[in-house]
Amino acid sequence: MDWQYFMELFLGGLTRGSIYALIAIGYTMVYGIIELINFAHGEVYMLGAFVGLIIAGVLGIMGFPAPAILVLAAIVAIIYCASYGYTMEKVAYKPLRGAGRLSPLISAIGMSLFLQNYIILAQTSDFLPFPRLIPDFAFIEPIAHVFGSSDFVIVATSAFFMAGLTLFIKYTKMGKAMRATAQNRKMAMLLGVDSDRVISITFIIGSSLAALGGVLIASHVGMVNFAIGFLAGIKAFTAAVLGGIGSIPGAMLGGLFLGLSESFATGYISSDYEDVFAFTLLVVFLIFRPSGIMGKAKVEKV
Amino acid sequence: MNELRKSFLVSLWFMFLTFPIMVIRVNTVEKIVVWRWENMAMIGIGSFVLSFVWRWAIRRKEASDAVAASGQKKTGRMAELAENPSLTNSLKALFLVGFLVTPWLVTTYQTNILISFLLYVVLGLGLNVIVGVAGLLFLGHAAFYAIGAYSYALLNQYFGLGFWFALPLGGVFAALAGIALAFPVLRLRGDYLAIVTLGFGEIVRLLLENLSDITGGPSGISNIPRPGFFDIKLSVADANIYIYYIVLALAIITIIAVSRLKDSRIGRALQALREDEVACEAMGIDRVGVKVMAFGLGTAWAGFAGVIFAAKTTFINPASFTFFESAIILSIVVLGGMGSNLGVILGSAFLVLLPEYLRAFSEYRMIMFATAMVLMMVFRPQGLIPAKGRTYTVDDPDLVTADGGANK
Numbered sequence: 001m002d003w004q005y006f007m008e009l010f011l012g013g014l015t016r017g018s019i020y021a022l023i024a025i026g027y028t029m030v031y032g033i034i035e036l037i038n039f040a041h042g043e044v045y046m047l048g049a050f051v052g053l054i055i056a057g058v059l060g061i062m063g064f065p066a067p068a069i070l071v072l073a074a075i076v077a078i079i080y081c082a083s084y085g086y087t088m089e090k091v092a093y094k095p096l097r098g099a100g101r102l103s104p105l106i107s108a109i110g111m112s113l114f115l116q117n118y119i120i121l122a123q124t125s126d127f128l129p130f131p132r133l134i135p136d137f138a139f140i141e142p143i144a145h146v147f148g149s150s151d152f153v154i155v156a157t158s159a160f161f162m163a164g165l166t167l168f169i170k171y172t173k174m175g176k177a178m179r180a181t182a183q184n185r186k187m188a189m190l191l192g193v194d195s196d197r198v199i200s201i202t203f204i205i206g207s208s209l210a211a212l213g214g215v216l217i218a219s220h221v222g223m224v225n226f227a228i229g230f231l232a233g234i235k236a237f238t239a240a241v242l243g244g245i246g247s248i249p250g251a252m253l254g255g256l257f258l259g260l261s262e263s264f265a266t267g268y269i270s271s272d273y274e275d276v277f278a279f280t281l282l283v284v285f286l287i288f289r290p291s292g293i294m295g296k297a298k299v300e301k302v
Numbered sequence: 303m304n305e306l307r308k309s310f311l312v313s314l315w316f317m318f319l320t321f322p323i324m325v326i327r328v329n330t331v332e333k334i335v336v337w338r339w340e341n342m343a344m345i346g347i348g349s350f351v352l353s354f355v356w357r358w359a360i361r362r363k364e365a366s367d368a369v370a371a372s373g374q375k376k377t378g379r380m381a382e383l384a385e386n387p388s389l390t391n392s393l394k395a396l397f398l399v400g401f402l403v404t405p406w407l408v409t410t411y412q413t414n415i416l417i418s419f420l421l422y423v424v425l426g427l428g429l430n431v432i433v434g435v436a437g438l439l440f441l442g443h444a445a446f447y448a449i450g451a452y453s454y455a456l457l458n459q460y461f462g463l464g465f466w467f468a469l470p471l472g473g474v475f476a477a478l479a480g481i482a483l484a485f486p487v488l489r490l491r492g493d494y495l496a497i498v499t500l501g502f503g504e505i506v507r508l509l510l511e512n513l514s515d516i517t518g519g520p521s522g523i524s525n526i527p528r529p530g531f532f533d534i535k536l537s538v539a540d541a542n543i544y545i546y547y548i549v550l551a552l553a554i555i556t557i558i559a560v561s562r563l564k565d566s567r568i569g570r571a572l573q574a575l576r577e578d579e580v581a582c583e584a585m586g587i588d589r590v591g592v593k594v595m596a597f598g599l600g601t602a603w604a605g606f607a608g609v610i611f612a613a614k615t616t617f618i619n620p621a622s623f624t625f626f627e628s629a630i631i632l633s634i635v636v637l638g639g640m641g642s643n644l645g646v647i648l649g650s651a652f653l654v655l656l657p658e659y660l661r662a663f664s665e666y667r668m669i670m671f672a673t674a675m676v677l678m679m680v681f682r683p684q685g686l687i688p689a690k691g692r693t694y695t696v697d698d699p700d701l702v703t704a705d706g707g708a709n710k
Contacts, residue, residue, distance in 0.1 A: 037493050050323065057328030058335055076322070083319055095360065095680045101492045102439050103679045106636055109441075110675025113629060117669035122323045122341070129331065230625065234504070237497065276508045279501040286498050287486045 009267040010260065011147040015220070017259020018158035022213035023236030024243070024251035025165065026085075026206025032182040032246035033202050035101070039108035040088060041210060042233015043115035044081050046226065048211030049218040050119060052077040053130050060131055070133040070219065077211040084115075085207025086200055094196075112229075119226040127225045130218040150220045157216060161209060162252055169248060174201060182246065231275065238282040244292025257293065305354070313350035320345050363681055401550055405543040413546050415658050417614055420549040421607050422650035426634040427560045427643060428603030433632065434641030434689060435564055436596040437576030439496040442483075442503030443631045446476040446601040448510060448623035450608020455523040455618055456516070465529035469609045476605025477598040484597035488590055503628055510620040522619025526612050545614050552610065556603055561643050563599065572596050573641075633671050636678055639685020648686055 023045050030038045056073040064072070092111045096104045134150040169175035180188040181198045189195050217232075218224050239258045243250025258278065266274045285292070324341040328334070405413045425447060432440045450472035457463040457471065487498050510517050517523065528541040529548065563569045571592045575582045583589055612618050634653050638645030653671060657664040678685065 035493075037497065047323075054322045054326050054328050058326060061328075061333045061335060080319070080322060083315075087315070087319060092676045092680070095363075099679075099683065102437070102496075103683050105439060105493050105496060106632070107676050107679035109629060109632070110672045110679065113633075113672035114669060114676065117672060119323065121666070121669060122320075123327065234501070272512045273508070276505055276512070279505045279508070283498050283501040283505070286490060286494050286501075290490070290494060 005267070009263045011151060012267075013260035013263030014256070015147075015151040015154050015259070016263060017239075017256035018155050019213045019217050019232075019255075020236050020239040020259050021162065021252045021255025022158050022209045022216075023232060024239040024255045025162070025248060026210050027237050027240040028243070028245055028248060028251040029178075029202045029206050031240070032248075033178065033185070033199055034093070034097070034104075036093060036104045036108065037237065038093075038203075038206075039105065039233070040092075040111040040115060041206065042229035042231075042236065043112045044085055044088075044207045044229070045210040045214040045232055045236075046119070046224075046229030047084055047115060048077040048081045048207075048214030049130070049224045049228065050123060050214075050226075051080045051211070052215035052218060053128060053224050056131055056133060066131075066133045067135055069131075070215075073133070074212060074215045077215050078208045081207040081211030081214075082204040085203040085210075089200060089203040094199075112233075116226050116229070123226070125226055127223050130222050130224050132222065133219045150216075154216045154220060157212065161212065165205070165209070165248065174198070178202065234282070235278050238278055238285070241282060241285050241290070242293055247292070250292055254292065305357070308357075309350050309353040312353040313346045316349035317342055317346045359681055398554075405546045410539045410542050413542050414614075415654065417542070417546050417549050419650055419654040420546075420553045421611060421614075422631070422634060422654050423553050423647050424549070424556045424603050424607040425631045426638070426646040426650050427556045428600045428607070429631050430600075430635050430641065430643065430646050431560060431563065431572075431603075432596055432600035433635050434639075434646075435569060435576070436572040436593060436600075437492075437640075438593070438596070439492055440499045440600070441496050441625070441628050441632065442499035442501075442506075443601075443604055444623040444625070444627035445503035445506035446480060446604035447608045447611065447627065448506060448620070449476045449479050450605035451612040451618045451623075452510065452517065452523075452608075453605070454609040454612045455526050458526060459523060465527070465609070465613050469606060472609035473602045473605040476608065477602035480597040480601030481594050484594040485590075488593050500625060500628070503623075503625060507620050507623050510623075518619075520619060520621070522617060522621075524617040526616045526618065528616060529613050542614075545610065549610055552606055556606075557643060557647075560603075564641075564643075568592055568595055568599075630671075633675050636675055637671070637686060639687045639689055641689030642685060642687045645685050645687035645689070 023041065026041045026044070027038060030036055030041070052073040055076045056069050059069045059072060088111055092107045093104050096107055134153050137149045137152065169178060177188065177193045177198050178201070180191070180193055181195050185195050188198075213232075235258065236255070239254040240251045241254070242257055243252070243254025245251075258281065261281070262274060262278060265277045321342065324345060325338050327336040327338065329336075401416075404416060408416075425443065428446075429440060429443045432438050453472040453475045454463075454465065454468035457468050463471075483499070483502055487495055490498060511520050513519070529544065564573075571582070571587045574585075575587065575589060575592060579589060611622075630653065634649040635646055636649075637652065638647070638649030653667075657667040
């Protein structure tokens with residue numbers, strides 16, 4: 001067994017996996033609370049990358065230093081995507097509450113197509129180069145050929161935000177309200193939880209994390225395009241399903257699992273079938289194990 | 303005053319929201335920033351006006367929901383017109399004659415547009431069986447379109463089969479694939495089913511792309527022969543008209559078959575299953591059998607359409623069968639009215655013909671359809687022309703109670 005190669009694949013999978021996990025959290029939280037597959041979530045991620053690119057471009061021309069640009073671009077992207085998520089929910093999903101399962105899903109597909117075409121019309125349908133913003137850290141130099149500083153930043157940032165989210169859900173009043181709404185919305189409303197507000201906050205948190213993922217991955221890969229949201233969205237949804245949809249720790253675990261298994265599958269089997277692998281995993285899990293890897297045990301929602 | 307303030311806030315919000323995307327365009331290579339402030343003004347004014355319309359529409363919808371809840375039945379003007387048999391029959395005859403003579407009057411280019419319109423009618427009607435009648439949200443229709451197209455292309459390439467042999471085979475292969483997909487996915491709930499069919503569609507496309515030895519990979523298969531007409535070599539224009547008549551025939555057959563299907567035993571079972579599965583099983587409906595049949599009956603049409611598509615373009619590649627294609631077909635069904643065949647025809651007319659004839663509009667085609675999809679779901683989930691179930695009237699006075707409702 002070639003340890004060097006194994007570690008390379010493992011660390012590559014870790015980076016991928018943390019991005020999947022960041023996006024998957026948005027799917028899983030929304031699903032946990034209103035049982036909707038927010039099809040447009042991948043597009044929010046794409047939007048985050050675009051806003052990040054625009055802000056980074058403007059600041060870059062104004063001559064800011066790279067780390068400051070990265071932080072500012074990420075913050076602005078988060079603010080904007082949170083606003084988009086909030087507005088999207090108000091326009092496309094809220095009027096449909098209580099209208100069955102399929103109408104909101106079709107509305108979400110419409111929303112996703114809308115956002116893609118919005119970018120095509122207002123920006124471009126070409127691939128745009130994203131500036132390299134993550135500086136090279138000295139301490140990561142010895143392993144930079146397998147785990148560069150952008151990988152480090154991605155893994156560290158996502159770990160930080162996921163830990164923060166876990167604490168938020170566990171210890172704040174809003175987090176408690178979220179858990180209550182996910183368990184039983186009617187009962188939570190009867191006990192004085194403002195469910196509309198909880199839903200809005202859910203969309204805001206999910207979209208912020210997606211935006212963060214978008215900016216991070218864009219500066220890692222160096223390319224942005226209107227279509228990146230579709231594949232990332234499906235893969236993140238796969239991650240959410242793997243971990244048991246509705247469960248936040250599950251989404252994190254599912255993201256890592258998907259990232260690692262994708263990385264190993266492409267490394268040891270064939271890189272031609274990378275996407276086929278993810279889709280197959282999605283289909284197989286939805287059919288045979290819709291409750292996720294952890295199986296029958298009732299997963300705690302949110 | 304309050305309304306004005308609300309709209310003002312909405313327009314401020316949207317101006318903020320669209321600011322980076324709509325206003326700034328940055329070129330990081332040449333370091334140029336373009337500020338497009340005129341877009342922001344447009345967004346501001348547009349959202350100000352639209353927010354009034356939006357609130358008015360929401361109020362109207364709530365009012366009509368209240369009317370519906372109080373039990374009053376309301377039929378639209380369109381629905382009433384559609385019920386008049388002499389009018390509909392003469393209209394049908396008129397359209398048929400119109401469609402029969404058109405290819406001789408218009409250019410090859412126009413005929414091509416009509417062919418793609420009719421192909422979308424067939425695709426939409428097929429999907430309508432699954433989405434509209436059976437109520438299963440299906441996001442992988444393009445895969446079956448691809449299966450049809452590739453069946454013809456590959457059978458022709460490797461076995462030299464002609465168009466007329468491939469046409470039924472394409473439909474059969476697509477139907478078999480639909481049935482094969484149906485068995486494992488049927489126990490899934492609505493939204494999971496949608497995602498699985500999407501995944502299936504993408505897997506089919508990626509396989510076509512990656513199995514380069516057989517399918518030619520991303521570059522596809524070219525030089526697919528057009529259908530022959532009794533061994534006579536047709537010119538391109540004539541072959542086009544010939545294909546037009548084949549699609550027209552297929553579309554008419556589809557329309558007849560699908561509308562007969564809806565009122566058949568299977569069709570009624572499907573509609574009943576859409577409403578309540580448990581009750582249906584209690585009534586002795588074979589849930590799995592009926593749904594599998596719905597998949598097969600819906601996807602077969604996509605297979606036929608695929609064969610014709612391959613023959614028409616003489617070149618196919620996997621890029622024609624992306625999720626985007628499935629979404630277009632789905633939006634045809636949703637816009638037209640789920641379960642309504644006339645609606646599907648109208649929906650494909652909107653989607654294919656309008657952008658073609660209003661050139662200025664074609665750039666905005668997809669964004670308008672995406673918007674329409676959302677708006678339809680919010681304001682008119684039943685579509686442009688709602689599906690009509692079979693209605694029975696009771697004439698016997700003994701069976702009718704005073705309030706006009708039937709007694710038992």
